Amino acid sequence: MAAAISAKSLTKEFGRREVLHGVDFEVETGSVFGVIGPNGAGKTTTMRCLLDIIRPTSGTIRVLGTDPRAGGPELRRRIGYLPGELFLAGRVTGRTLLAHYEAISGPVPPGRVDQLAERLGLDLTRHIRKLSKGNKQKLGLVQAFMHQPELLVLDEPTSGLDPLVQQEFHAMVREAKHRGQTIFLSSHVLSEVQQTADTVAILRDGRIIAVESVSALREGAVRRVRFTTSGIAAHDAVARLTGVPGVGHVEVLESDGTATLSATIGGDIQPLVRMLASLRLTDLVLEEPDLEEAVLTMYAAPQEEPR
Structure with missing residues (x-):
C-alpha cells in the first residue's frame, strides 16, 4: 500500500534563513503519525508545505499519491486541516460557519456535525466572536473531522482544550484510524501524542533526529x-x-x-x-x-x- 504522505529531502528557506533542512519521512495509510518538537522546530512549516499553503525550496512531497502543488481543490477535499493558529470569522454562528465549510469540503453525513459538537461540548448557536479560545478550537476540530476525510492534518490540536475534552479528542482520533483514515498531528508535548500515535518523529531545529514507534520509545526510555x-x-x-x-x-x-x-x-x-x-x-x-x-x-x- 502506498504511503499517505511522503517527504524527501524537504527544505524551506525564508530569505536567508533555512528552517527545514532535508526532512525525510513517510506516513503509512491508516496510521497515526505524530511529530514532536519544541516551538520553532519546524512542525507548522512542514505541515504547510504538505498542504501547499507554502511551497518548499527543494525536495519532493506526495500527499495521498499526488503532488500537493498540482492537487488543487480535489485533493484539498480529501483532507481535514486544523491550523495551529486558528482564525475564525466572528459575525456568524458556529453552525453557519460549518455550513460554509461543508460547501467547500464536500458532503457531510447527516447528523455528523451535531454529533461531534455534542461530544466536544460545543454550542453551535453562539456567535464565534463570543467563543472562548477552547470553544473556537472545538469548532476547528468539528470542521476538520466532519466530512470524514482520508487524511487529517492537525497542528497542536489539543491547544486550549480542558483534559476531559482532550480525552474525547483522542477517542475521535482512534475512531478515525479504525475507519482507515490517516492522521498526521503535531505537538510540543509528548504525552498528548503517545496516547494515539503509532509512530513519532522528533523534530529539532528543522531536522528529524529520530523516527520511532511509541513502543520502541517505551522500550528505550x-x-x-x-x-x-x-x-x-x-x-x-x-x-x-x-x-x-x-x-x-x-x-x-x-x-x-x-x-x-x-x-x-x-x-x-x-x-x-x-x-x-x-x-x-x-x-x-x-x-x-x-x-x-x-x-x-x-x-x-x-x-x-x-x-
Whole structure:
C-alpha cells in the first residue's frame, strides 16, 4: 500500500534563513503519525508545505499519491486541516460557519456535525466572536473531522482544550484510524501524542533526529524502580542492583533493619526482575517509562554537522 504522505529531502528557506533542512519521512495509510518538537522546530512549516499553503525550496512531497502543488481543490477535499493558529470569522454562528465549510469540503453525513459538537461540548448557536479560545478550537476540530476525510492534518490540536475534552479528542482520533483514515498531528508535548500515535518523529531545529514507534520509545526510555528488602545489608543490595545491565543512579533511602533503594533503569527489565526475585521484598514500585525524559535526551544530544 502506498504511503499517505511522503517527504524527501524537504527544505524551506525564508530569505536567508533555512528552517527545514532535508526532512525525510513517510506516513503509512491508516496510521497515526505524530511529530514532536519544541516551538520553532519546524512542525507548522512542514505541515504547510504538505498542504501547499507554502511551497518548499527543494525536495519532493506526495500527499495521498499526488503532488500537493498540482492537487488543487480535489485533493484539498480529501483532507481535514486544523491550523495551529486558528482564525475564525466572528459575525456568524458556529453552525453557519460549518455550513460554509461543508460547501467547500464536500458532503457531510447527516447528523455528523451535531454529533461531534455534542461530544466536544460545543454550542453551535453562539456567535464565534463570543467563543472562548477552547470553544473556537472545538469548532476547528468539528470542521476538520466532519466530512470524514482520508487524511487529517492537525497542528497542536489539543491547544486550549480542558483534559476531559482532550480525552474525547483522542477517542475521535482512534475512531478515525479504525475507519482507515490517516492522521498526521503535531505537538510540543509528548504525552498528548503517545496516547494515539503509532509512530513519532522528533523534530529539532528543522531536522528529524529520530523516527520511532511509541513502543520502541517505551522500550528505550528510563524507568524508575524503588524497593525495600530485608535480610540483606544495604551495601550488598546496592552491589546486586548495580550489577544489573542498564541500572544507573542508585540511591540508598533507608538502611535501618531493612534496605530501601531507588534507581533508574533503561532497556530490558528482565535482568532486574531476576535480581529482585532473589531478594526478600517488602515493597516494590516500578514506574512507567518516562518518555518525556527520553525525548528530552534526544533534544539535548549534539547534532552531527552536515557534510
